Structures are given as C-alpha cells and as structure tokens.
Amino acid sequence: MSSPASPTTTAAAPRPFAWAGRNFRIQTAATVVSGLGNAAAPIATAFAVLEAGGSTTEVGWVTAARLVPLVLFLLVGGALADRLPRHHVMVAANLFNALSQAALAALVLAGAPPLWSLVLLSAAGGAGQAFYAPASEGMIMESVAAEHAGKAFSVYRMAMNGSQIGGAAVGGALTAAVGPGWVLLLDAVGFAVAGGLRVFLRLDAAPRDTVQTGGLVHELRLGWREFASRRWLWAVVLQFSVVVACISAVETVYGPVVAAQRFGGARAWGLAMAAFGIGMLAAGVLMTRWQPRRILLTGNWGVFLFALPGLALAVGAALPVLVAAMFVSGAGVTVFGVNWMVALQQEIPSEMFSRVCAYDHLGSIALTPLGTAMAGPAADALGLDGALWTCAAGTLALAAAVLVVPEVRRLTRPLPATTTAASVPEPVGG
Template sequence: MSASKQPLGRPRPALGLSGGALGERDFRRFFCAYSLSLVGSAMVPVALSFALFAHGGGATEVSAVLAAEMLPMVVLLLLGGVIADRLPKRRVMVGADLLRCASQALLAMLLLTGHFALVPIMLLAALLGVGNAFYVPGRNGLMPQIVSAGHLQSANALCAIAQSAGTLVGPMLAGLLVAGAGAGWAIAIDAASYAIGAGLMLSMHLHAPCAPPRPATRMVDELAAGWVEFTRHLWVWLIVGQFSLFFLLVYGPMQVLGALGFSHVAGGALAWGGLLSMLGAGAVLGGVLGLRVQPRRPIRASLLMFPLYALVPGSLAAHLPWGVQAGCFLLGGLSLSMFNVLWETALQREIAPDMLSRVAAYDVFGSLCLLPLGYVVAGPIAALLGVDGALWLGAGYVVVSTALVLLPAGVRAAAAVPARA
C-alpha cells in the first residue's frame, strides 16, 4: 500500500449517530450541507419548467436551459479536478457553493420580480453548471479528509442515501411551492441551501493531512498526470468505459422510451412516475445496504450486483404487469446505488490523495459524456430495432458488458481489503 494513503481499517459498520461516519462531527456537518443542497437542486428542474411554461415557453426552452447548465459542467469538469488537487479542496468547494448560491439567488430575484427573459436565465444556469464542475471532483477528494479511513464506505453510503432521498423529496416539495407560492421561492430555497452548505464546510476541521506542497506546474501537465493515474489502474478505466456506453445504450434510451411507452396509456404519467420513484426507493435501500455490507473485494461484489439493473429495461420490454415492473425498478435502483457506494469507496482508498480529484473528474466525465447522445440516439435505435428491441439491447448490454469486465483477474481482485488478523 502506498505510503501516501491512509491506513485501512475494517470496523463493524454502525447506523446510529454514536458510530460509523455519522459519529464523526465534521462528516455530520458535511452530510447536512450535502443533503440540503441535493433537495434544493432536485427542486430546480420542476420549478424552472413550470416557470417557463407559465411564460409561454415549451419543451425547447426547457431543454435549452438544462443544456445551458450541463454544457459548462461537462466542459470544465476536468479543469475542476485539476484545481481541486492543486488548491485546498474545501476552499474550492466553498467557492463553488458561493457561485451557485449567487446564480440561484439572482434567478430567484428575476422570477419573483417578474423580469422573465430566457437569455439571462440561461446565463445563470450556465453559472450554476460552472459551480457544479468544481464542486463534484472536490467532494470526492475531500471525503478522506473529513472521515476516518475505516468509515469511508459508511460515509459514501450515507451520501448515496441523501442523493436518492433528494430526488424523491425535492420534486414533491417544488410542486407544492410552485402551486402555493411560485417558482421563484423554490429557486430561493435552493440558493439558501448553498449558502448554508458553504457555512457548514467552513466550520469543519480537516483531520487528514493534506498532500505536501508540489512544485508549480502547468495546468495541462497536471491534467496529463491525472490521465496517467486514471489509465494506470485497469479496473478504473475499464469500468468507466463500461458506464460510458451504459449511459449511451441503456440509461438515456430507457428514460426516453420508457416514458414513451406510457404516454398513450390512461394514467400513464402517474404510472411512469411511480416506476421512477421505485428506482429512487431502491437507491435508498442500496445506500442502507452499503452501510452494513463491506465485502473484501468491493469491485467484484459491485459488478456481480450490477446485472440486476438489466431488470429495469427488461421489465419494460417484456411488458410485465406494473407491480412486477415496480419490483424490478426497485432492484435496479438498489444495484446501481450499491455499485456507486463501493466504487467511490474503492477510489478513495486506492488513488493517491493528490490525484483523487483529477481521477474523480475523469470518472464523472468519462461516464456521463455520452449521456446527451443517449437521449438523441434513442429514437434511431427504436426505429431500427423497435422500442422493445432497443430496451432488450440495453438489458443485454448490462449483462454482457459486466461479464466481459469481470474477465481480467486484476479487476476481480481490485481494491481488495486485507483480512483482519
């Protein structure tokens, strides 16, 4: 084990505040900040969509605003990883939160005062995307500095639970606020969540030693060094490549074609929304499972669970009864959430601290870069194979790609935790 990594322990995981990651003061503060921002972020798409519709906009305007947020995040994500490794990670994340707070506060002001215009809204959405690009890699790199090594998996599991719960609570809360007070107030709450998050992070004490100062180097050289570290680990780049095609062939088309399948059914919107809620509920259960289960070979264990996600597109393609589909979505959400918990923990334990944010940036960028294209190709694939054929293609990809990734022994044994004496 590299001397730059923290010692690895395997304490018995705990769910209560007296043990596990929640027993550590700094992680509790981060967890509160992270949970608030997730709920706020999940409110924004609903609030903005209804605000745009109320002012005569349509799907094109909604897509333009969402794209304006996504584009700078994708473009700047790798730069965010370099900055987070070069500067103190907490400073980068606080700056990102303050930028996101300012963009959402200005957007809320526009909506509350009735000064509604598409271009300013897109510009503010772009600022939000810039903040996200610097926050995400910083968060992955900061985690080992706010929680002890033995509680990393517990911390990641709790973050996964918070993320899943945010996607369930945020849209519902946004709907209530839009109906009762207006979309501007939902955006204002999102802005406040970032301000609170920045304050909580400033109050934390980083107990893990930071990497020693490095000689000044060019940004492009640091980006290249991160790429070398990313490609040095077979299991890292191979699984990121698998998920890049997963978002292209499975997740993106499933989101489009799944909704299409319910669009001409009575109560179809409610039925499709219910399935997505089951996906989120499964993700919450996956996070809870991540609190209790600590396999000695986490990468192998996560890959063995991942084929359960094939039940999601498979149940739609087979036209199973809704109740059975709901169960399949529950298992799919559980498998993907558990995978993420074990994956992030393995990265935080195996990647050197001064490289972690850059590797995390390559991970997120590589995994998500084809997702927009996945939405686009859903129609052509369905035209070629039929809607059911496209969904079966996604289900088959999950199973076959996982089997292929598991073939190298180096992947199956990656990030293995030493047995206790």
C-alpha cells in the same frame, strides 16, 4: 447507599458513529440540504420545458446543456481541488449554483421562458457542479480513516439518497401543485444553505502536499498517468460512458415524457424517482454491514440492475411495476457506488484523489450530453419504446462486457489486520 462504581463499570458505551468526525457530519448535512433540491430540479426543469410547449427533443437539449460544461470543466475542477482547500472550492461552487438556479426560477416564474435562456442557465448549473464534484469526493475521503471507508460511504450515500427520496417525491408533487418555478427556487435556497454549512468545514489533518512544480497542465498529466495505469479503473469508466448516457436519457427525457403520456404527469414520475431513492437507501443500510471481498465484481452486479427502469417503460408496465423496477435499480446504484468508492480510496493516493475522480467523472459522463441531446431524435427514429429497449440492452451488454477484465473480477479489499501477512494475497490492480 452503594459505593461509587469502579472505573470498569462506569466506562461509557461506544458512541454510535464515533468514526464520523466533524467534517464528515457537516459535509453529510450539507449534502442532504442541497440534495433535496437537486432531486426535484430535473423533474421541475423537464416539466418547465414541456409546459412552455417544448418537445421531447427540447427536453433533451436542456438536459444536455447542463452536461456540456460539466464535461469541459471537470478536469480543471479536479486539479483545483487537489491544489486549493477543498471546502473553499465547494463553497464557491454552491454559491454559484444558488445564483444560477435562482435566475432560472425567476425566468420560469415569469412565464414562457425562451428555450435559449433555459439552455444557458442549465449550462451554468453544470459548470458549478464540475468544480464541486471532485472536491466533494476528496473531502469525504479525507474525513474518515481507511478502515471505516465502506461504512462511511454507505452512511453518506444513505443520507444523500434519503434527501433524493424526499426531494423527488416532494418535487414531483410541488411541480404538479404550484409549478416548476417554485421548485427551482427551493433548489437555489438549498444550494445557498449548503454553501453556508460548508463554510464551517476545516482541515484538521496534516495538509496535503500541494507544492506546485509544473502548473495546472503538469498536474493534470500526473493525474492522467495515475488514472491510465490502472486497467480496472479506465475499463469501468469506459463502461459507464455509455451506461450513464443510457440511464440519463431514460431518467431525464424518456421517463418524464412517458409519465406525461401514460401516468398523468409529474406526480407519477416523482413517485417513481422516490422509489429509486428508497432503493438506494435500503441498499445503503445493507452496505454498512456487508463488506464483500471482491469489491468491483460485487459492485458490477449492481450495474445489471440499472437496466430495469428502461425495460419497464419499454414494455408499457403499469405504474406499480415501474416503481418496483426503480426501487431495485436504485439498490444497484448504491451497491456499485459504495464498492467503487472503497476501491478508489484503497488504491488512489490522497494527493491525486480529486484529479483521478475528475477523470472518472469526465469519462463516465463524456457521452451523456450527446445521449440526452439525441434522445428525442432517437425516439423519433426508433419509436419511444424502441429507444427504451436500446438503452436497456446497451446497459446489460456493457455490464457483462466489463467482466472480461481480470482486475474487475479480482480486486479485493485487504483482509482484517489480525490476518497474518503470509496469508494475505498479493494485491491486484493497485
């Protein structure tokens, strides 16, 4: 019998995802659970309106109703997430969303819900998201060390996007097979389970400085000062205020309408949304290994790809071409999203992170309620294809315009620690 191996021969191999702590794993798992329903719910809601006899304009109204309270309450949600334990804010928001989606499901299952009830409950869902989103991004940022940020955000997005793939594909199929009400009920269950998982999050790190000296308004003012002092930050957010409105109109209003008219309904649009998720997932694998130096410049190349689904729908492309366009567009979303989160973690102080994220979210979606509400009238005025061309052209123009800002082109991630201090360039935009 051989003698016991020496310590050097028995040393354990590095554990995969050793950088991913308990909070990161729980938050990722909870996001997957709620993401399955979240990907299916917009499809189900759009077809619930259409099945009740609603028009393209009414689909836009219901979509916009979710976004209005999101705009109104995001700043309050960001300030609370910097003031209170972030996981407590997320749990409360998840449970509120579970109740609002359950009520929406019950109305749809009961048959022919009035438009005002769909609008009201859609708005309730947006209010919950306004408190959840800033806290969620702050929690992910706190869960990993800065040197693992790119890898962590890539893995997190892969998990989130994987749930979107399954949710969109299953949601489209279930909406066609059993109706939108049951899909909305599954979304409510997903929120409840996700909230239960997040109860087990804990803050092992030193607590953030949460001493309050000037109340909520003072904290929001400090967050605004942090946001406005960085030209790269507000320039990209201004870009996204229009870009997000355009792609939201395409994905939540025009896409389902075109699918109903040309491709047979919810199943085809579910397939397209699943391809979008697969594209995000594929790019997530790439971003776990690729760490581009010019963070925002690389991310902005992905924004050009956002226009492809609108272009495919506008030219009347066949379903396989639309699916391919959605795949490439999804890849662009992840390329931008990972680089954007790396830039935020690198440049924004932890104690300000949720407030800055709230201003980011608010600016990015500020025009989206108007865009989705006006999607129907725009299609009436320009024709459906004309409205799609307008959305695609606006996205491409803004992706090019933001490159005028020097910091967007030049903001870089730090060189590896082994690089000598003399060779490290002076940071830009920090």
